[in-house]
Amino acid sequence: MATGDAEQKASPALGGSPSPSAPSPPIPPPRPPSTAWKGEGLLAVSVDLDELDLYRAIHGLPSSGGAARVAYEVGVPRALGFAESLGVPLTFFAVGADLTHQACADVLTSARRAGHEVASHSLTHPYNLVRLSAAEIRREVEGSFEVVERAVGARPAGFRAPGYTISDAVFDALEQAGARYDSSVFPCPLYYGAKLAVLGSMQALGRRSASIVGPPQVLAAPAEPYRLARPYWKRGDRPLVELPIQVTRGPRLPVIGTTLGRAGERGARALVRACGDTPLLNLELHAIDFLDRADVPVELTGLPELRAPLTRRLSALRAAVGAALASGRRAVTLAAAAALAS
Ligand SMILES: [Zn+2]
Numbered sequence: 001m002a003t004g005d006a007e008q009k010a011s012p013a014l015g016g017s018p019s020p021s022a023p024s025p026p027i028p029p030p031r032p033p034s035t036a037w038k039g040e041g042l043l044a045v046s047v048d049l050d051e052l053d054l055y056r057a058i059h060g061l062p063s064s065g066g067a068a069r070v071a072y073e074v075g076v077p078r079a080l081g082f083a084e085s086l087g088v089p090l091t092f093f094a095v096g097a098d099l100t101h102q103a104c105a106d107v108l109t110s111a112r113r114a115g116h117e118v119a120s121h122s123l124t125h126p127y128n129l130v131r132l133s134a135a136e137i138r139r140e141v142e143g144s145f146e147v148v149e150r151a152v153g154a155r156p157a158g159f160r161a162p163g164y165t166i167s168d169a170v171f172d173a174l175e176q177a178g179a180r181y182d183s184s185v186f187p188c189p190l191y192y193g194a195k196l197a198v199l200g201s202m203q204a205l206g207r208r209s210a211s212i213v214g215p216p217q218v219l220a221a222p223a224e225p226y227r228l229a230r231p232y233w234k235r236g237d238r239p240l241v242e243l244p245i246q247v248t249r250g251p252r253l254p255v256i257g258t259t260l261g262r263a264g265e266r267g268a269r270a271l272v273r274a275c276g277d278t279p280l281l282n283l284e285l286h287a288i289d290f291l292d293r294a295d296v297p298v299e300l301t302g303l304p305e306l307r308a309p310l311t312r313r314l315s316a317l318r319a320a321v322g323a324a325l326a327s328g329r330r331a332v333t334l335a336a337a338a339a340l341a342s
Pocket of ligand 1: 050161162163
Protein backbone atom coordinates (compact mmCIF):
# COMPACT_ATOMS: atom_id res chain seq x y z
CA MET A 1 0.00 0.00 0.00
CA ALA A 2 3.07 2.28 -0.06
CA THR A 3 1.85 4.43 -2.92
CA GLY A 4 4.00 7.31 -1.66
CA ASP A 5 7.07 5.08 -1.94
CA ALA A 6 6.17 4.03 -5.46
CA GLU A 7 5.89 7.64 -6.51
CA GLN A 8 9.12 8.56 -4.81
CA LYS A 9 10.90 5.86 -6.75
CA ALA A 10 9.34 7.09 -9.98
CA SER A 11 10.32 10.73 -9.59
CA PRO A 12 14.14 10.63 -10.16
CA ALA A 13 13.59 9.10 -13.60
CA LEU A 14 11.44 12.04 -14.54
CA GLY A 15 13.97 14.69 -13.64
CA GLY A 16 17.10 12.73 -14.63
CA SER A 17 18.87 12.73 -17.99
CA PRO A 18 17.98 9.87 -20.35
CA SER A 19 20.20 6.80 -20.23
CA PRO A 20 22.85 6.83 -23.03
CA SER A 21 21.74 3.40 -24.25
CA ALA A 22 18.08 4.36 -24.47
CA PRO A 23 16.59 4.71 -27.98
CA SER A 24 15.31 8.16 -28.87
CA PRO A 25 11.87 8.30 -27.36
CA PRO A 26 8.99 8.45 -29.84
CA ILE A 27 6.56 8.33 -26.92
CA PRO A 28 5.59 11.52 -25.10
CA PRO A 29 7.10 11.87 -21.62
CA PRO A 30 4.97 10.42 -18.84
CA ARG A 31 2.79 12.72 -16.82
CA PRO A 32 4.47 13.86 -13.61
CA PRO A 33 3.40 11.94 -10.54
CA SER A 34 0.53 13.48 -8.61
CA THR A 35 2.73 13.80 -5.52
CA ALA A 36 6.44 13.20 -5.19
CA TRP A 37 7.16 12.85 -1.51
CA LYS A 38 10.64 14.22 -0.91
CA GLY A 39 10.71 13.89 2.85
CA GLU A 40 11.86 11.28 5.32
CA GLY A 41 9.31 10.02 7.83
CA LEU A 42 7.57 13.06 9.25
CA LEU A 43 5.33 13.74 12.23
CA ALA A 44 2.91 16.65 12.43
CA VAL A 45 0.75 17.47 15.43
CA SER A 46 -2.16 19.84 14.88
CA VAL A 47 -4.73 21.30 17.26
CA ASP A 48 -8.20 22.42 16.13
CA LEU A 49 -9.23 25.35 18.30
CA ASP A 50 -12.94 24.55 18.61
CA GLU A 51 -14.51 26.58 21.43
CA LEU A 52 -17.03 24.92 23.74
CA ASP A 53 -20.03 26.47 21.98
CA LEU A 54 -19.27 24.23 19.00
CA TYR A 55 -19.67 21.15 21.21
CA ARG A 56 -22.98 22.58 22.41
CA ALA A 57 -24.07 22.91 18.76
CA ILE A 58 -23.14 19.28 17.98
CA HIS A 59 -25.03 18.00 21.00
CA GLY A 60 -28.07 20.24 20.50
CA LEU A 61 -27.42 22.34 23.68
CA PRO A 62 -28.12 26.10 23.83
CA SER A 63 -25.18 28.41 23.07
CA SER A 64 -23.39 30.34 25.82
CA GLY A 65 -23.43 33.37 23.54
CA GLY A 66 -19.74 33.05 22.76
CA ALA A 67 -18.65 34.23 26.21
CA ALA A 68 -16.49 31.20 27.07
CA ARG A 69 -12.91 31.26 25.73
CA VAL A 70 -11.69 28.11 27.44
CA ALA A 71 -9.99 26.69 24.32
CA TYR A 72 -7.73 29.74 24.11
CA GLU A 73 -7.37 30.56 27.80
CA VAL A 74 -6.71 27.03 29.05
CA GLY A 75 -6.33 24.69 26.06
CA VAL A 76 -3.73 26.59 24.02
CA PRO A 77 -1.30 27.25 26.91
CA ARG A 78 -1.45 23.56 27.89
CA ALA A 79 -0.97 22.48 24.27
CA LEU A 80 2.07 24.75 24.01
CA GLY A 81 3.52 23.32 27.22
CA PHE A 82 2.93 19.79 25.91
CA ALA A 83 4.63 20.60 22.58
CA GLU A 84 7.56 22.31 24.26
CA SER A 85 8.18 19.34 26.56
CA LEU A 86 8.41 17.07 23.50
CA GLY A 87 10.20 19.52 21.20
CA VAL A 88 7.55 19.44 18.47
CA PRO A 89 6.03 22.38 16.59
CA LEU A 90 2.23 22.59 16.48
CA THR A 91 -0.16 23.64 13.74
CA PHE A 92 -3.15 25.46 15.20
CA PHE A 93 -6.35 25.55 13.15
CA ALA A 94 -8.10 28.72 14.31
CA VAL A 95 -11.71 29.75 13.74
CA GLY A 96 -11.35 33.26 12.30
CA ALA A 97 -14.19 34.78 14.34
CA ASP A 98 -12.36 33.91 17.59
CA LEU A 99 -9.37 35.99 16.52
CA THR A 100 -11.41 39.18 16.57
CA HIS A 101 -10.88 38.90 20.35
CA GLN A 102 -7.51 40.48 21.03
CA ALA A 103 -6.57 38.02 23.76
CA CYS A 104 -7.04 35.06 21.36
CA ALA A 105 -5.05 36.82 18.64
CA ASP A 106 -2.26 37.57 21.12
CA VAL A 107 -1.98 33.93 22.25
CA LEU A 108 -1.56 32.72 18.65
CA THR A 109 0.75 35.58 17.65
CA SER A 110 3.20 34.60 20.35
CA ALA A 111 2.81 30.92 19.45
CA ARG A 112 3.70 31.74 15.84
CA ARG A 113 6.76 33.68 16.97
CA ALA A 114 7.83 30.57 18.89
CA GLY A 115 7.79 28.50 15.66
CA HIS A 116 4.24 27.14 15.61
CA GLU A 117 1.95 27.48 12.60
CA VAL A 118 -1.47 29.14 12.52
CA ALA A 119 -3.83 27.87 9.80
CA SER A 120 -7.51 28.34 9.03
CA HIS A 121 -10.44 26.40 10.47
CA SER A 122 -12.96 28.62 8.55
CA LEU A 123 -14.43 31.94 9.63
CA THR A 124 -17.37 30.80 11.79
CA HIS A 125 -17.03 26.97 11.78
CA PRO A 126 -20.27 26.13 9.94
CA TYR A 127 -20.68 22.34 10.11
CA ASN A 128 -22.75 22.63 6.91
CA LEU A 129 -19.99 24.49 5.01
CA VAL A 130 -20.36 22.22 1.97
CA ARG A 131 -24.08 23.02 1.72
CA LEU A 132 -23.53 26.80 1.57
CA SER A 133 -23.56 28.81 -1.67
CA ALA A 134 -20.29 29.42 -3.53
CA ALA A 135 -20.30 33.03 -2.29
CA GLU A 136 -20.82 31.95 1.34
CA ILE A 137 -18.05 29.33 1.02
CA ARG A 138 -15.71 32.02 -0.34
CA ARG A 139 -16.59 34.25 2.61
CA GLU A 140 -15.80 31.45 5.08
CA VAL A 141 -12.47 30.65 3.40
CA GLU A 142 -11.18 34.03 2.22
CA GLY A 143 -12.65 35.79 5.28
CA SER A 144 -10.81 33.45 7.64
CA PHE A 145 -7.54 33.82 5.74
CA GLU A 146 -7.80 37.62 6.04
CA VAL A 147 -8.67 37.53 9.74
CA VAL A 148 -5.84 35.12 10.58
CA GLU A 149 -3.36 37.18 8.56
CA ARG A 150 -4.41 40.38 10.32
CA ALA A 151 -4.34 38.72 13.74
CA VAL A 152 -1.02 36.86 13.63
CA GLY A 153 0.86 38.61 10.81
CA ALA A 154 1.05 35.68 8.37
CA ARG A 155 -1.41 34.40 5.78
CA PRO A 156 -2.45 30.79 6.48
CA ALA A 157 -0.98 28.11 4.22
CA GLY A 158 -3.58 25.52 5.11
CA PHE A 159 -7.17 24.76 5.97
CA ARG A 160 -9.17 22.24 7.95
CA ALA A 161 -12.90 21.98 7.34
CA PRO A 162 -15.39 21.94 10.24
CA GLY A 163 -16.29 18.35 11.07
CA TYR A 164 -13.89 17.03 8.35
CA THR A 165 -16.63 17.61 5.74
CA ILE A 166 -15.24 19.21 2.58
CA SER A 167 -16.17 19.48 -1.11
CA ASP A 168 -14.70 20.40 -4.50
CA ALA A 169 -16.38 23.83 -4.18
CA VAL A 170 -14.46 24.43 -0.92
CA PHE A 171 -11.25 23.38 -2.68
CA ASP A 172 -12.02 25.92 -5.43
CA ALA A 173 -12.29 28.65 -2.78
CA LEU A 174 -9.07 27.43 -1.13
CA GLU A 175 -7.18 27.64 -4.42
CA GLN A 176 -8.50 31.17 -4.98
CA ALA A 177 -7.38 32.14 -1.48
CA GLY A 178 -3.87 30.87 -2.24
CA ALA A 179 -3.90 27.91 0.16
CA ARG A 180 -1.09 25.39 -0.30
CA TYR A 181 -2.63 22.46 1.54
CA ASP A 182 -5.77 21.10 3.13
CA SER A 183 -6.01 18.62 5.97
CA SER A 184 -9.68 17.62 6.23
CA VAL A 185 -10.07 14.30 4.43
CA PHE A 186 -10.68 11.57 7.03
CA PRO A 187 -10.96 8.22 5.24
CA CYS A 188 -12.10 6.35 8.34
CA PRO A 189 -15.05 3.89 8.15
CA LEU A 190 -15.34 3.65 11.95
CA TYR A 191 -15.60 7.42 12.40
CA TYR A 192 -18.01 7.74 9.47
CA GLY A 193 -20.26 4.97 10.80
CA ALA A 194 -20.19 6.32 14.35
CA LYS A 195 -21.14 9.80 13.15
CA LEU A 196 -24.06 8.41 11.14
CA ALA A 197 -25.22 6.41 14.17
CA VAL A 198 -25.06 9.42 16.53
CA LEU A 199 -26.88 11.68 14.09
CA GLY A 200 -29.52 8.97 13.51
CA SER A 201 -30.16 8.45 17.22
CA MET A 202 -30.32 12.19 17.89
CA GLN A 203 -32.89 12.53 15.12
CA ALA A 204 -34.90 9.67 16.62
CA LEU A 205 -34.91 11.53 19.95
CA GLY A 206 -36.06 14.72 18.24
CA ARG A 207 -32.77 16.55 18.90
CA ARG A 208 -31.06 18.59 16.20
CA SER A 209 -27.32 18.40 15.66
CA ALA A 210 -25.38 20.98 13.67
CA SER A 211 -23.17 18.16 12.35
CA ILE A 212 -23.52 16.57 8.89
CA VAL A 213 -21.80 13.76 6.98
CA GLY A 214 -20.14 14.02 3.57
CA PRO A 215 -20.29 11.51 0.69
CA PRO A 216 -19.13 7.97 1.54
CA GLN A 217 -16.62 8.02 -1.35
CA VAL A 218 -14.26 9.83 1.03
CA LEU A 219 -13.68 6.42 2.64
CA ALA A 220 -11.84 5.35 -0.51
CA ALA A 221 -9.56 8.42 -0.50
CA PRO A 222 -5.80 7.89 -0.16
CA ALA A 223 -4.65 7.72 3.46
CA GLU A 224 -1.31 9.37 2.63
CA PRO A 225 -0.51 12.86 1.30
CA TYR A 226 -1.74 13.33 -2.26
CA ARG A 227 -2.36 15.98 -4.85
CA LEU A 228 -6.07 16.47 -5.35
CA ALA A 229 -8.25 15.61 -8.32
CA ARG A 230 -11.86 16.54 -8.92
CA PRO A 231 -13.57 14.74 -7.16
CA TYR A 232 -11.31 15.36 -4.19
CA TRP A 233 -11.15 11.77 -2.98
CA LYS A 234 -8.98 10.86 -5.99
CA ARG A 235 -5.37 11.64 -6.82
CA GLY A 236 -4.91 14.28 -9.50
CA ASP A 237 -3.14 17.41 -10.64
CA ARG A 238 -4.82 20.24 -8.73
CA PRO A 239 -2.31 22.60 -7.09
CA LEU A 240 -3.49 21.79 -3.57
CA VAL A 241 -1.94 19.02 -1.51
CA GLU A 242 -4.20 17.01 0.79
CA LEU A 243 -2.73 15.81 4.08
CA PRO A 244 -5.37 13.32 5.29
CA ILE A 245 -6.26 12.89 8.96
CA GLN A 246 -4.39 9.85 10.28
CA VAL A 247 -5.78 6.33 10.10
CA THR A 248 -4.05 3.00 10.62
CA ARG A 249 -3.10 0.64 7.84
CA GLY A 250 -5.61 -2.14 7.16
CA PRO A 251 -8.92 -1.32 8.85
CA ARG A 252 -8.16 2.42 8.83
CA LEU A 253 -8.83 2.95 12.53
CA PRO A 254 -8.87 6.60 13.64
CA VAL A 255 -5.57 7.87 15.09
CA ILE A 256 -6.69 11.23 16.49
CA GLY A 257 -6.60 12.93 19.89
CA THR A 258 -9.75 11.31 21.24
CA THR A 259 -8.85 7.74 20.26
CA LEU A 260 -5.24 8.09 21.41
CA GLY A 261 -6.35 9.62 24.72
CA ARG A 262 -8.82 6.80 25.34
CA ALA A 263 -6.34 4.09 24.35
CA GLY A 264 -3.94 4.79 27.24
CA GLU A 265 -0.15 4.79 26.85
CA ARG A 266 0.26 1.24 25.52
CA GLY A 267 -2.74 1.51 23.24
CA ALA A 268 -1.57 4.86 21.88
CA ARG A 269 1.86 3.42 21.04
CA ALA A 270 0.17 0.47 19.32
CA LEU A 271 -2.01 2.80 17.24
CA VAL A 272 1.07 4.73 16.09
CA ARG A 273 2.83 1.45 15.19
CA ALA A 274 -0.27 0.39 13.23
CA CYS A 275 0.24 3.39 10.91
CA GLY A 276 3.41 1.71 9.62
CA ASP A 277 5.92 3.69 7.60
CA THR A 278 3.43 6.21 6.24
CA PRO A 279 5.37 9.27 4.97
CA LEU A 280 3.51 11.65 7.29
CA LEU A 281 2.04 10.74 10.66
CA ASN A 282 -0.62 13.46 10.87
CA LEU A 283 -1.94 13.56 14.44
CA GLU A 284 -5.00 15.76 14.78
CA LEU A 285 -5.93 16.94 18.26
CA HIS A 286 -8.49 19.41 19.57
CA ALA A 287 -8.22 22.05 22.28
CA ILE A 288 -10.62 19.89 24.33
CA ASP A 289 -7.95 17.17 24.48
CA PHE A 290 -6.10 19.57 26.81
CA LEU A 291 -9.12 20.29 29.05
CA ASP A 292 -10.36 18.51 32.14
CA ARG A 293 -13.92 18.24 33.42
CA ALA A 294 -13.17 20.97 35.98
CA ASP A 295 -12.42 23.41 33.13
CA VAL A 296 -15.88 23.25 31.53
CA PRO A 297 -19.42 24.23 32.59
CA VAL A 298 -21.33 21.48 34.36
CA GLU A 299 -23.63 20.73 31.39
CA LEU A 300 -20.58 19.78 29.31
CA THR A 301 -18.87 17.53 31.85
CA GLY A 302 -20.51 14.50 30.24
CA LEU A 303 -18.79 15.03 26.87
CA PRO A 304 -17.15 11.76 25.77
CA GLU A 305 -13.92 13.65 25.02
CA LEU A 306 -13.59 14.40 28.76
CA ARG A 307 -14.50 10.96 30.08
CA ALA A 308 -10.93 9.91 31.00
CA PRO A 309 -8.98 12.19 33.38
CA LEU A 310 -6.74 14.75 31.66
CA THR A 311 -3.54 13.28 33.14
CA ARG A 312 -4.31 9.88 31.60
CA ARG A 313 -5.17 11.38 28.20
CA LEU A 314 -2.05 13.56 28.18
CA SER A 315 0.24 10.67 29.08
CA ALA A 316 -1.27 8.67 26.19
CA LEU A 317 -0.74 11.56 23.76
CA ARG A 318 2.82 11.95 25.05
CA ALA A 319 3.40 8.21 24.49
CA ALA A 320 2.09 8.47 20.90
CA VAL A 321 4.30 11.43 20.00
CA GLY A 322 7.25 9.85 21.81
CA ALA A 323 6.83 6.61 19.84
CA ALA A 324 6.76 8.52 16.55
CA LEU A 325 9.92 10.45 17.44
CA ALA A 326 11.66 7.31 18.71
CA SER A 327 11.03 5.64 15.35
CA GLY A 328 13.06 8.41 13.69
CA ARG A 329 10.29 10.69 12.48
CA ARG A 330 11.06 14.41 12.24
CA ALA A 331 8.45 16.73 13.73
CA VAL A 332 7.32 19.52 11.40
CA THR A 333 4.37 21.85 10.91
CA LEU A 334 1.78 20.80 8.33
CA ALA A 335 2.89 23.68 6.08
CA ALA A 336 6.42 22.23 6.09
CA ALA A 337 5.05 18.74 5.38
CA ALA A 338 2.97 20.09 2.47
CA ALA A 339 6.04 21.82 1.02
CA LEU A 340 7.88 18.49 1.06
CA ALA A 341 4.98 16.79 -0.70
CA SER A 342 4.98 19.08 -3.71
ZN1 LIG B 1 -13.59 22.08 14.42
